[in-house]
Every structure is written in structure tokens, then in C-alpha cells.
Amino acid sequence: MLSRSSSLLTVGLLSSAMFMSANAIAHNADDFFVRGGLAYVAPNESSDVVLGDSELEINNVLKIGATLTYMKSDNVGFEVLLGLPFTHEVSLKTSGHVANVSHLPLSVVAQYYFADSDSDIRPYVGGGFNYTTFLDEEGVGALASADVSVDNSFGYAIQAGIDIDLNDKWFANTSIWYLDIDTDVHVNNFPVNVPPIKTTINPLAFLVSVGYTF
Template identity: 50%
Template sequence: MNFTKTLTLVSLFTSATLASTNIFAHEAGSWLIRGGVADVMPQESSDNVLNTGELEIDDNTQVAATLTYMFTDNIGFEVLAATPFTHEVKTDGLGKIAEVSHLPPSFMAQYYFGKANSDIRPYVGAGLNYTVFFDEKGYGALDGTKIELDNSLGLAAQAGVDVSINENWFANASIWYMDINTTVKTAVGNFDADIDPITVMLSAGYSF
């Protein structure tokens, strides 16, 4: 995980929290829309690929958005969507061997701490992630080789905080963990991989 990014996130939102003086409402019946950027940081492990080491998957940042409906003042349901994430895949012995894109829609039940009119609303969530892989391309030793990754269904968890800007607008920071497991299928063999990314998201939000 890129701890510099995480520390920057914490610093920014600590400052925002201290500066915030506006009251907003996350109450029963409200819709919350958040939009910003999300950085996916795989915590990968895999089979040994052709005796050249485990798969190494780089980070990628994309535009992301969430939509939340508040069933009560403290309980919400959220859907995550994003533009496709694209990752380079390497091994120590072969270098870059593939690129793959994916979409990770997630569905979360959330609990918001504090009262509906609190200036700061930290929350936690748990649910399911369904990751769809596509546009798999081989490079280097796998150039021209057909590559396919199985889609993944797994658990997901999150923690975040909303900080009021005014009655309707707020700033948000959240961190996610997704259990993503797949089988990489190639002409030279199949390899199981756990991707299990940690995702950090910074966004602006609007409630109505």
C-alpha cells in the first residue's frame, strides 16, 4: 500500500475537519452523491508464473462515484461505480507480461456514527464486490497469447468520513478493502491470483 497517499489523505481531512463549521444533514430519506478520484492499490499474491516469480500488479487511479440512500439517520446503502481501471502485470523474471482492465462495482450496507445534523459523519460499511475483467492483452513473453481472467465475487469493507461544507455540499475521504480472487488463463498455463486491493477515494459530495 502507498502510505504516502494515505498520510496525505489523513492530513487533508484533518485540516478540513478542524476548519468545518457548517451543519448538514444525512437523515432518513436523503440521497448522497459523491464523486472524485479513487486509487486502487493491489495487495497481490499468486502462483509462481513459469518459475519467474509471482504476479506483480501496479496501482491505477480513476474517476469514481458513489450513490447512497439513507434508510434511517444512521443506516445507508451505497453503490460504487468507476471508470475502468487498467493495470500492468509483471513478474521479476519476465518483466511486463500483460495489461488488464476491470470494473469493480460494489454494494455496501453502511452505519453512520453521530446524529443526522452532525457536522462530521464518520461511517463504516460492509458488503459485496463483483469485479469484471476485460481487455486482457499479452506483452513480452506472452505477446500474442490469449489471456483471460475469471470474474470475481467477494466481500468488501470500507471506512470513511463526510465533512460539511454547507447545507448540501460536503467533502469525503474513504478507504476500501476488496476481496478479489481470479484465475489467469493463458496458453502456457493457468495461475491463481489474489488481488485484494486497498482503495483510497477522495471526493466531493452533495445531499438532497
């Protein structure tokens, strides 16, 4: 559903761009630019079965997201994914809501921008690495008495997006990220022994934003 909405948004931005005056996006060598907007994070989670109940289920969240980019050349850039911590509810099928966990993903990617630097529309792809820090872990419900912690994770990150010129400084953007996040969840100080829970999160992050070139 969201992926379809993201595609429709991209088509809408492309259509709107056809009616704009020809102002070049300043994605040239040595430029810096920022993008800021809404990020929708949808985990593709799987895990070990917990307490004979089910695998962990992690909800989707909507937050503010931002990126900072430096153009090494007219077509090659380096980007950092920024933002506020994303807080998710963690559930089990039978036990319901059992934990709250926040994570802060730091992703750095190298990008390739298609089309010339004076083009009004510039699609791009990128790839790099992601380091995710988990914080504010809290057991609730069936795990309210437990000490819940989550190991930090290091993995890869890939992205694709498109920038559409609004004027010589401002541009619209839509992009999608895939982050490789594998971790172990620990449940301590609980009446029943719970071994480390191997968990894969691997979220898709959809970002709709506005950018500004310095």
C-alpha cells in the first residue's frame, strides 16, 4: 500500500515538473545540500520464537527524517541519513505489546546521479553501510518486570530516489532506503530463562522531503 503511494507521489512530482520553468538543480561538484521531510519506516522483521508464543512483531512508524549530501563531482555524491530516534512497539501474537525500543540508524552511502548536472530531474541510486544504535529499551506487559536490551547492529544500506527542481536552490525529493539490521534481543531478570533472541529487522524507509542547496 505504502509502496504504491510512494510510486504515485513520484509520478505526481514528475508530472508537475513538466510545467516548471527550466531552472537547473545545483547538484554540481563541491555542492552541499540538505533534504528534510517525513520518513515512514516499515520493518520486515523475523526472529526466534519467544517464550513459545511467536516471533517478534514490530510496528511501522512515521517520523521526521533528513539527509546531508556532498557532491564529489557532478554525478557522484556522498550522503548521510539523519533523523530523530524511531520508537517502535514490539509485540507477540498471544501476549500482545511486550516492549518499546528506540533506534537511531546512521547510514552513509555513495551515490550516482543520472542525467546532466543542469537537468531539472535527477534520479539517483546509492549504496553504503548502516550502523544502528538501540536505546531506551523497555519491557511492558508480559515483560514489564524484565530487563530488555538490544545489541547495536552494523550492516549495509541501499537507496534510490529522485530530485525535481523547484528553483535554483530548492528541490522536491522522494526516496526509498533499505537497511540491513540484524541483532540479538536480551531479556534478563525474568522468572523464565530466555536465551538471546536473534532478530532481523531490515526496514524499508520511505522519505518524502524538500531539499535546499548551499
